Amino acid sequence: MTDSAAGPNLADDLALALAIAADADLIAIDRYRAQDLDVRFKPDRTQVTDADRRIERLVRERLAAARPDDAILGEELGGDSAPGAPRRQWIVDPIDGTSNFVRGVPDWGLLLALVVDGVPMLGVASAPALERRWWAASGHGAWVREAKGEPRRIRVSGIDALAEASLSYNSLKGWDEAGRLDQLVALGRAVGRTRAYGDLWSYLLVAEGAVDVAGEFDLKPWDTAALVPILREAGGTATTASGGDDVLTDGSLLVSNGLLHAAVLRLIAP
Structure with a gap:
């Protein structure tokens, strides 16, 4: 090919x-x-x-x-x-x-x-x-x-309701330094489960369907570039935390099973 x-x-x-x-x-x-x-x-x-x-x-x-x-x-x-x-x-x-x-x-x-x-x-x-x-x-x-x-x-999950979703947020400090701690708290209240698996594993668990949403800030291209194809080929959605496509240089990454993405963005996008 x-x-x-x-x-x-x-x-x-x-x-x-x-x-x-x-x-x-x-x-x-x-x-x-x-x-x-x-x-x-x-x-x-x-x-x-x-x-x-x-x-x-x-x-x-x-x-x-x-x-x-x-x-x-x-x-x-x-x-x-x-x-x-x-x-x-x-x-x-x-x-x-x-x-x-x-x-x-x-x-x-x-x-x-x-x-x-x-x-x-x-x-x-x-x-x-x-x-x-x-x-x-x-x-x-x-x-x-x-x-x-x-x-x-591997394939992302089929969870389509935030109340049933599992979220991995990486670190409270990262969201706080990005000025998004209030949004994270709101998202945490909306989902059914919150954990901070952290680093590469959060995103790969989303690709496997074990977690439904993951995101963080203060990222560099080498933190995101390899994860995005894996998420997308698994049927997921990967954007910036504001919903943009510039996942290499924006400094943020939000991934989900796709079904939940719009609902998550409504809670965390500035």
């Missing part, structure tokens, strides 16, 4: 991304809970480890060899073009949830995306401590593999 919108065959791009994720997982799980883990603080006071840096270098080396004409943007080593540029661009977060990684919480993982003409077309999320890997490419469906089992296709 040739995917004209993406240039090279998108299925081949996905196979490449999955192979890279498998190698990245080996580095990550080897350094997880390591006694000699090198942890430093970046200027924004977020943490970075030797595992983050090693994984991003691996991803860049593999992509440079296999897709030398593509641009790359990464959390730790920057990039040679901005998101939305009219070209193929890979976006990588070597360890989403580094603070969890450092503290021994298993909710963390690689996020790797391919963006074409500003549109996220392919996403891989791999969480080796949870023994799960999720992936999707436009027109190819959304999938998960647990432990050493067979891949299975």
Whole structure:
């Protein structure tokens, strides 16, 4: 199959991304809970480890060899073009949830995306401590593999009433700093269940149909680019917290099973 919108065959791009994720997982799980883990603080006071840096270098080396004409943007080593540029661009977060990684919480993982003409077309999320890997490419469906089992296709839930919905909001502080705490409280009162699973897992649980709504603020392109194709291919809706399409650079992300999206936006959109 040739995917004209993406240039090279998108299925081949996905196979490449999955192979890279498998190698990245080996580095990550080897350094997880390591006694000699090198942890430093970046200027924004977020943490970075030797595992983050090693994984991003691996991803860049593999992509440079296999897709030398593509641009790359990464959390730790920057990039040679901005998101939305009219070209193929890979976006990588070597360890989403580094603070969890450092503290021994298993909710963390690689996020790797391919963006074409500003549109996220392919996403891989791999969480080796949870023994799960999720992936999707436009027109190819959304999938998960647990432990050493067979891949299975995933789909968002069919919940169509807020009173029956499950919400993951990531953190109270994030909503408060965005000036949306009152809206979160209103949404929390409207839904049937609230939790803060956090980081990549919130969104992937929506894609699996286990959670119905998730959202947060203060996000970067590498936090969102890989998740959006997985959500959309699973039948969900992904927008900014105001309902816009600029999910790469707005700094916010709201995802749902689609059936609840309009109702959620009525409660949280400014």
